Amino acid sequence: GENVEQHPSTLSVQEGDSAVIKCTYSDSASNYFPWYKQELGKGPQLIIDIRSNVGEKKDQRIAVTLNKTAKHFSLHITETQPEDSAVYFCAASNDSWGKLQFGAGTQVVVTP
Amino acid sequence: SQTIHQWPATLVQPVGSPLSLECTVEGTSNPNLYWYRQAAGRGLQLLFYSVGIGQISSEVPQNLSASRPQDRQFILSSKKLLLSDSGFYLCAWMRQGRVPSGYTFGSGTRLTVV
Numbered sequence: 001g002e003n004v005e006q007h008p009s010t011l012s013v014q015e016g017d018s019a020v021i022k023c024t025y026s027d028s029a030s031n032y033f034p035w036y037k038q039e040l041g042k043g044p045q046l047i048i049d050i051r052s053n054v055g056e057k058k059d060q061r062i063a064v065t066l067n068k069t070a071k072h073f074s075l076h077i078t079e080t081q082p083e084d085s086a087v088y089f090c091a092a093s094n095d096s097w098g099k100l101q102f103g104a105g106t107q108v109v110v111t112p
Numbered sequence: 113s114q115t116i117h118q119w120p121a122t123l124v125q126p127v128g129s130p131l132s133l134e135c136t137v138e139g140t141s142n143p144n145l146y147w148y149r150q151a152a153g154r155g156l157q158l159l160f161y162s163v164g165i166g167q168i169s170s171e172v173p174q175n176l177s178a179s180r181p182q183d184r185q186f187i188l189s190s191k192k193l194l195l196s197d198s199g200f201y202l203c204a205w206m207r208q209g210r211v212p213s214g215y216t217f218g219s220g221t222r223l224t225v226v
Contacts, residue, residue, distance in 0.1 A: 032212040043118075043202050043217035044156070051211075089156065093212040097163060098144045099171075100215065102156040 002027040004092050006103025013110055019077040021106045023090035026071070030094040033073045035064060038087045038105075047088075048075070080110045114139035118203045118218030125225055131176075131190040133221050135203030138184065143205040145186040146215065147178055150200040162186060163208065198225045 003026040013019045025033075031052040036044035050057045050064045050073065057064050061080075066073040077084055087107050091100040115138045125131060137143050147159040158171045160178035168178050175194050179187045186203055200222050204215040 034214045036217075041220075041222075043204075043220045045217070046214040049214050095212060096209075097161060097169075098146075098206040098208075098212040098215070099158060099161060100212070101158075104155045 002030055002092055002094060002101040004090060004101050004103045006090050006106060008106060009104065010107045011109070013080050013108070015080060015082060015110055015112050017080055019075075019080050019084070019108055019110075021075045021088055021090065021108075022072060023074070023092075023103050024070075024072040025092040025101075027092070027094050028068075028071065030092040032093045033064070033066060034091050034093075034100070035062075035075050036089045036091065036102075038089065040086075044089060077108075080108075082110050082112055084108060085110045114205075114216065116203065116205055116216055116218045118221060120221060121219065122222045123224070125193050125223065127195055127225055128192045131188070131193055131197070131223070133188040133201055133203075133223075135186040135188075135218055136184055137205045140184070140205070140207065142183060142208055144208055145180065146204040146206070147186065147188050148202045148204065148217075150202060150220075151198075156202070160188070193225045195225050198223055 006023045034049035037047045038044040061078045063076040087105045089105050090103040093100045118135045145162045148156045162180045176190050202220045203218040206215050
Protein backbone atom coordinates (compact mmCIF):
# COMPACT_ATOMS: atom_id res chain seq x y z
CA GLY A 1 0.00 0.00 0.00
CA GLU A 2 0.85 3.67 -0.11
CA ASN A 3 3.28 5.12 2.41
CA VAL A 4 3.66 8.87 2.87
CA GLU A 5 6.56 10.45 4.74
CA GLN A 6 6.48 14.09 5.82
CA HIS A 7 9.29 16.41 6.95
CA PRO A 8 9.98 18.28 9.11
CA SER A 9 7.87 17.30 12.08
CA THR A 10 8.20 20.79 13.54
CA LEU A 11 8.91 24.08 11.78
CA SER A 12 9.44 27.47 13.41
CA VAL A 13 9.50 30.55 11.20
CA GLN A 14 9.56 34.29 11.72
CA GLU A 15 6.49 36.16 10.58
CA GLY A 16 6.97 37.21 6.98
CA ASP A 17 9.36 34.38 6.13
CA SER A 18 8.52 31.37 3.96
CA ALA A 19 7.73 27.86 5.17
CA VAL A 20 8.29 24.68 3.17
CA ILE A 21 7.01 21.22 4.04
CA LYS A 22 8.06 18.18 2.03
CA CYS A 23 6.40 14.80 1.50
CA THR A 24 7.41 11.67 -0.33
CA TYR A 25 5.14 8.85 -1.42
CA SER A 26 5.84 5.26 -2.36
CA ASP A 27 3.11 4.27 -4.85
CA SER A 28 3.82 5.56 -8.34
CA ALA A 29 0.12 5.08 -9.18
CA SER A 30 -0.92 7.79 -6.72
CA ASN A 31 -2.60 10.61 -8.60
CA TYR A 32 -4.09 12.97 -6.04
CA PHE A 33 -2.22 14.95 -3.38
CA PRO A 34 -4.14 17.18 -0.95
CA TRP A 35 -2.82 19.30 1.90
CA TYR A 36 -4.75 19.89 5.12
CA LYS A 37 -4.41 22.44 7.90
CA GLN A 38 -5.51 21.46 11.40
CA GLU A 39 -5.96 23.99 14.17
CA LEU A 40 -6.00 22.90 17.78
CA GLY A 41 -9.09 20.87 18.68
CA LYS A 42 -10.58 21.05 15.19
CA GLY A 43 -10.90 18.77 12.19
CA PRO A 44 -8.40 19.16 9.34
CA GLN A 45 -9.35 21.57 6.54
CA LEU A 46 -8.37 21.16 2.92
CA ILE A 47 -6.20 24.10 1.87
CA ILE A 48 -4.89 23.06 -1.53
CA ASP A 49 -4.59 19.97 -3.68
CA ILE A 50 -2.84 18.88 -6.83
CA ARG A 51 -3.34 16.09 -9.32
CA SER A 52 -0.64 14.09 -11.04
CA ASN A 53 -1.13 15.80 -14.40
CA VAL A 54 -0.05 19.16 -12.92
CA GLY A 55 3.40 20.19 -11.67
CA GLU A 56 2.50 23.26 -9.62
CA LYS A 57 -0.55 25.01 -8.25
CA LYS A 58 -0.89 28.33 -6.42
CA ASP A 59 -3.57 29.90 -4.30
CA GLN A 60 -2.58 33.32 -2.94
CA ARG A 61 0.25 32.70 -0.41
CA ILE A 62 0.10 28.92 -0.73
CA ALA A 63 1.63 26.80 -3.47
CA VAL A 64 2.15 23.09 -3.98
CA THR A 65 4.69 21.46 -6.30
CA LEU A 66 4.75 17.87 -7.48
CA ASN A 67 7.68 15.87 -8.84
CA LYS A 68 6.26 12.57 -10.10
CA THR A 69 9.63 11.19 -11.13
CA ALA A 70 11.05 11.62 -7.65
CA LYS A 71 7.70 10.88 -6.01
CA HIS A 72 7.68 13.93 -3.81
CA PHE A 73 5.52 16.99 -3.34
CA SER A 74 5.90 20.13 -1.28
CA LEU A 75 3.82 22.86 0.32
CA HIS A 76 5.12 26.41 0.21
CA ILE A 77 3.69 29.17 2.37
CA THR A 78 5.00 32.66 1.64
CA GLU A 79 4.80 35.76 3.84
CA THR A 80 3.79 33.68 6.84
CA GLN A 81 1.42 35.16 9.41
CA PRO A 82 0.66 34.09 13.00
CA GLU A 83 -2.65 32.60 11.84
CA ASP A 84 -0.69 30.16 9.68
CA SER A 85 0.39 28.42 12.92
CA ALA A 86 -1.18 24.95 12.86
CA VAL A 87 -0.44 21.32 12.05
CA TYR A 88 -0.22 20.63 8.32
CA PHE A 89 -0.78 17.20 6.77
CA CYS A 90 0.03 15.98 3.32
CA ALA A 91 -1.79 13.00 1.83
CA ALA A 92 -1.79 10.82 -1.27
CA SER A 93 -4.37 8.67 -3.01
CA ASN A 94 -4.44 6.31 -5.98
CA ASP A 95 -7.84 5.01 -5.12
CA SER A 96 -11.24 5.64 -6.66
CA TRP A 97 -12.72 4.92 -3.24
CA GLY A 98 -10.92 8.04 -2.13
CA LYS A 99 -8.85 6.51 0.61
CA LEU A 100 -6.16 8.95 1.63
CA GLN A 101 -2.85 7.98 3.20
CA PHE A 102 -1.68 10.84 5.41
CA GLY A 103 1.76 11.96 6.42
CA ALA A 104 2.55 12.28 10.13
CA GLY A 105 2.03 16.05 10.17
CA THR A 106 4.16 19.18 10.58
CA GLN A 107 3.65 21.57 13.49
CA VAL A 108 4.22 25.06 12.08
CA VAL A 109 4.83 27.89 14.54
CA VAL A 110 4.98 31.44 13.21
CA THR A 111 6.52 33.85 15.68
CA PRO A 112 5.78 37.60 15.45
CA SER B 113 -24.05 23.82 0.49
CA GLN B 114 -22.82 20.65 2.13
CA THR B 115 -22.24 20.32 5.86
CA ILE B 116 -21.02 17.51 8.06
CA HIS B 117 -22.06 17.09 11.67
CA GLN B 118 -20.32 14.98 14.23
CA TRP B 119 -21.30 14.41 17.85
CA PRO B 120 -20.63 14.42 20.66
CA ALA B 121 -17.68 16.81 20.71
CA THR B 122 -16.17 15.24 23.82
CA LEU B 123 -16.81 12.00 25.63
CA VAL B 124 -15.38 10.38 28.74
CA GLN B 125 -16.25 6.72 29.05
CA PRO B 126 -15.16 3.97 31.47
CA VAL B 127 -13.33 0.91 30.24
CA GLY B 128 -15.76 -1.80 29.19
CA SER B 129 -18.61 0.58 28.37
CA PRO B 130 -20.21 0.76 24.90
CA LEU B 131 -19.62 3.53 22.39
CA SER B 132 -21.67 5.16 19.67
CA LEU B 133 -20.41 8.14 17.66
CA GLU B 134 -22.59 9.58 14.96
CA CYS B 135 -21.83 11.50 11.80
CA THR B 136 -24.31 12.95 9.31
CA VAL B 137 -23.83 14.80 6.06
CA GLU B 138 -26.28 17.30 4.59
CA GLY B 139 -26.59 18.78 1.14
CA THR B 140 -25.32 15.87 -0.91
CA SER B 141 -26.32 12.33 -1.76
CA ASN B 142 -24.44 9.05 -1.94
CA PRO B 143 -21.21 10.40 -0.44
CA ASN B 144 -18.18 8.28 0.41
CA LEU B 145 -17.86 8.32 4.20
CA TYR B 146 -14.79 7.73 6.35
CA TRP B 147 -13.86 7.31 10.01
CA TYR B 148 -10.34 8.28 11.03
CA ARG B 149 -8.65 8.21 14.41
CA GLN B 150 -5.96 10.63 15.43
CA ALA B 151 -3.79 9.66 18.38
CA ALA B 152 -1.35 11.91 20.24
CA GLY B 153 -2.44 14.96 18.23
CA ARG B 154 -0.78 13.82 15.03
CA GLY B 155 -1.17 11.05 12.45
CA LEU B 156 -4.53 10.17 10.92
CA GLN B 157 -5.34 6.48 10.75
CA LEU B 158 -8.17 5.29 8.51
CA LEU B 159 -10.51 2.99 10.42
CA PHE B 160 -13.49 2.43 8.12
CA TYR B 161 -14.89 3.67 4.87
CA SER B 162 -18.22 3.28 3.13
CA VAL B 163 -19.29 3.82 -0.46
CA GLY B 164 -22.98 3.08 0.11
CA ILE B 165 -25.69 2.08 2.55
CA GLY B 166 -24.70 -1.08 4.38
CA GLN B 167 -21.29 -1.21 2.65
CA ILE B 168 -18.49 -0.98 5.19
CA SER B 169 -14.81 -1.69 4.68
CA SER B 170 -12.45 -2.00 7.62
CA GLU B 171 -8.86 -0.95 7.30
CA VAL B 172 -7.51 -1.99 10.66
CA PRO B 173 -8.60 -4.91 12.85
CA GLN B 174 -9.68 -3.53 16.19
CA ASN B 175 -12.26 -3.20 18.87
CA LEU B 176 -14.50 -0.94 16.80
CA SER B 177 -17.21 -1.39 14.17
CA ALA B 178 -19.02 0.93 11.81
CA SER B 179 -22.45 1.01 10.23
CA ARG B 180 -24.22 3.08 7.60
CA PRO B 181 -27.93 2.68 8.16
CA GLN B 182 -28.86 5.62 5.92
CA ASP B 183 -27.24 7.27 2.92
CA ARG B 184 -25.81 10.20 4.86
CA GLN B 185 -25.37 8.66 8.30
CA PHE B 186 -22.23 6.91 9.51
CA ILE B 187 -21.92 5.42 13.00
CA LEU B 188 -18.84 4.24 14.86
CA SER B 189 -19.47 1.75 17.66
CA SER B 190 -17.86 -0.45 20.22
CA LYS B 191 -19.38 -3.00 22.55
CA LYS B 192 -16.62 -2.68 25.16
CA LEU B 193 -14.14 0.17 25.17
CA LEU B 194 -10.45 -0.32 25.87
CA LEU B 195 -8.02 2.27 27.21
CA SER B 196 -6.29 2.18 23.83
CA ASP B 197 -9.48 3.41 22.14
CA SER B 198 -8.85 6.91 23.48
CA GLY B 199 -8.22 9.46 20.76
CA PHE B 200 -9.68 12.07 18.47
CA TYR B 201 -12.19 10.54 16.06
CA LEU B 202 -12.89 12.26 12.80
CA CYS B 203 -15.61 11.61 10.27
CA ALA B 204 -15.15 12.78 6.69
CA TRP B 205 -17.04 12.71 3.42
CA MET B 206 -16.04 12.88 -0.20
CA ARG B 207 -18.09 13.24 -3.33
CA GLN B 208 -18.21 9.95 -5.24
CA GLY B 209 -16.49 9.99 -8.56
CA ARG B 210 -14.07 8.29 -10.88
CA VAL B 211 -11.14 10.22 -9.44
CA PRO B 212 -10.48 11.07 -5.79
CA SER B 213 -11.08 14.56 -4.49
CA GLY B 214 -10.68 16.31 -1.17
CA TYR B 215 -12.35 15.24 2.01
CA THR B 216 -14.42 17.46 4.20
CA PHE B 217 -13.86 16.57 7.83
CA GLY B 218 -16.22 16.97 10.74
CA SER B 219 -15.16 18.79 13.88
CA GLY B 220 -14.20 15.56 15.64
CA THR B 221 -15.00 13.74 18.88
CA ARG B 222 -12.42 13.67 21.66
CA LEU B 223 -12.83 10.28 23.38
CA THR B 224 -11.14 9.57 26.68
CA VAL B 225 -11.48 6.08 28.08
CA VAL B 226 -10.83 5.95 31.83
